[in-house]
Amino acid sequence: MIIRRQGRLVWAGAVLLSLLALSGREARAAPLTVRLEYAAGPGCPDAADFKAIVIARLGYDPFSESAPERVLVRIEPRTEAIDGRLEWRDSSGNWAGEQTFPSVSTDCPRLVRAMGFALAVQIQLLARATAAPDANVVPPAGTGSPPGAAPVGPIAAPPSATTPSPEAPTIPRGTADAAPPTAGRPRPVFALGAGPSVGLGMSSAPVMLARLVGALAWQHVSVELAAVVSLPATTRRADGNGFTQQHLLASTAACATVTRWNGCLVANAGAVRMAGEIDRPTSATVLIVQVGARVGITQPLGRRTFLGAHADGLVNLTRWTGSLDQVPVWTAPRFAAALGVDAGVQFP
Numbered sequence: 545m546i547i548r549r550q551g552r553l554v555w556a557g558a559v560l561l562s563l564l565a566l567s568g569r570e571a572r573a574a575p576l577t578v579r580l581e582y583a584a585g586p587g588c589p590d591a592a593d594f595k596a597i598v599i600a601r602l603g604y605d606p607f608s609e610s611a612p613e614r615v616l617v618r619i620e621p622r623t624e625a626i627d628g629r630l631e632w633r634d635s636s637g638n639w640a641g642e643q644t645f646p647s648v649s650t651d652c653p654r655l656v657r658a659m660g661f662a663l664a665v666q667i668q669l670l671a672r673a674t675a676a677p678d679a680n681v682v683p684p685a686g687t688g689s690p691p692g693a694a695p696v697g698p699i700a701a702p703p704s705a706t707t708p709s710p711e712a713p714t715i716p717r718g719t720a721d722a723a724p725p726t727a728g729r730p731r732p733v734f735a736l737g738a739g740p741s742v743g744l745g746m747s748s749a750p751v752m753l754a755r756l757v758g759a760l761a762w763q764h765v766s767v768e769l770a771a772v773v774s775l776p777a778t779t780r781r782a783d784g785n786g787f788t789q790q791h792l793l794a795s796t797a798a799c800a801t802v803t804r805w806n807g808c809l810v811a812n813a814g815a816v817r818m819a820g821e822i823d824r825p826t827s828a829t830v831l832i833v834q835v836g837a838r839v840g841i842t843q844p845l846g847r848r849t850f851l852g853a854h855a856d857g858l859v860n861l862t863r864w865t866g867s868l869d870q871v872p873v874w875t876a877p878r879f880a881a882a883l884g885v886d887a888g889v890q891f892p
Contacts, residue, residue, distance in 0.1 A: 567634045575604050576671040577611040584619035585626075587844045588652035597660030598667070606667050613640075615663065619652065620725065623801045626652055628659050630666075633847055643784045650803060653847070654731075668797070734891045735759045739743050741884020745860070747789055748778040757886060770795040772812070779866060779874045787866050787873065797838060808838040810856055830864040834880060848890045856882040 582591035588892050594617065612635035620627045628645030643662060647655045741753045757770035772793040780786030792813035799806045812834040819827040840854035856879040865875040 575606060576667050576674065577606050577608040578605045579609060579614045579778050581614060582617045585621040587847060588619050589656045589847060594656055594660050597657055599666045601661060601664035601692050602667060617659065621652065626650060628655050630659060630663055715757050733761045734826040735761060735888050737886040737888025739884055739886035743774060743882050744793060745877045745880030748779040749777060750792055751775060751777040753882060764801050766799045766801060768797040781873060785819050789818045791816055804842050807839045810836050810838050816864060832863040834858040835861060850888055852886045854884055
């Protein structure tokens with residue numbers, strides 16, 4: 545009877561120890577939390593956007609103001625590049641490691657996405673390392689083998705090619721599949737803008753133009769499509785008679801970009817509508833084709849908005865002459881130009 549009672553006590557103790565061990569593993573498997581300190585320059589996403597990137601990757605919010613460990617995220621724009629850094633601090637404020645993200649472009653949103661992904665991977669690996677059971681712990685005295693049994697030594701984990709260790713964690717299969725785009729495969733950014741300009745050599749006097757432009761931009765190249773229309777311009781003779789003309793153009797450009805500057809090859813095609821202002825009004829439409837080059841500069845105003853300025857040098861491949869009463873009044877010159885500004889918004 546005494547032997548059975550002791551056996552029951554032993555089994556009860558074993559069950560209790562198993563439950564305690566299980567609860568300890570579950571506690572260590574709890575999601576890892578960190579305290580975020582984020583600082584970025586103008587034109588970069590804010591802390592809320594950075595957190596959203598990490599949360600979307602992890603599937604939970606790892607950020608807590610009461611977390612013992614801190615992560616410092618620093619993004620510093622320079623003249624032609626951006627520097628990013630992730631720095632870890634322990635509960636005592638001591639440096640625990642860092643990772644740098646040098647960028648050769650000024651695309652801050654893309655750099656922030658890469659840093660957010662990297663932080664999510666680090667949190668995943670730290671959480672796995674923390675949750676992994678310690679395989680070399682010796683059981684406490686009094687809870688081991690029964691009397692007379694051989695002493696139990698350290699428990700060694702069986703070798704496995706798929707078992708991650710805290711010293712050299714392995715990245716899960718899904719991590720590599722979800723890697724952000726590399727510099728060799730950048731995603732294009734769409735931009736839409738509009739603005740006024742002044743056309744020279746398109747009429748006998750400078751003419752006001754308005755254009756609506758859409759652009760698809762990569763890191764160093766972009767393509768543009770635009771619609772251009774001018775205000776009616778009037779050319780008169782000394783007797784007061786004259787004619788008006790208005791330009792309706794479609795424009796395309798292929799550009800190379802270096803930091804904020806860009807150089808483009810431009811082609812314009814469309815029509816010039818002319819109407820005479822004499823005793824017997826007449827009208828005509830003339831085909832116009834122009835080619836040339838453009839120099840421009842873009843200044844970011846915020847996360848997605850920008851302001852741009854451009855100067856176009858053009859060659860009139862087709863030339864026309866405005867006449868009244870069979871008398872030429874004005875002939876389009878060989879060369880023309882346009883100076884303008886645009887305001888726009890980007891859609892990454």
